[in-house]
Amino acid sequence: MSEAGQTHSPHVPVMLADxxxxxxxxxxxxxxxxxxxxxxxxxxxxxxxDCAV
Known part of the structure; x- marks a missing residue:
């Protein structure tokens, strides 16, 4: 849990398909x-x- 008592969920890239x-x-x-x-x-x-990032 974070300091504020909330748990962190994984980031979801919302514009991925775009x-x-x-x-x-x-x-x-x-x-x-x-x-x-x-x-x-x-x-x-x-x-x-098959590329480089």
Missing amino acids: VLDVLKPRDGGIYVDGTFGAGGYTRAILGAA
Whole structure:
């Protein structure tokens, strides 16, 4: 539990489908994840193509 007595739930990237639709990750691509979070976008980009993030 946190100091306020609340539990933390994992972050859910709410725009994930939209981001992947716009980026259209491709094999050999290089992407920068400028978000500050739990890595959900990075994992999704890496899972969509043989690329580097």
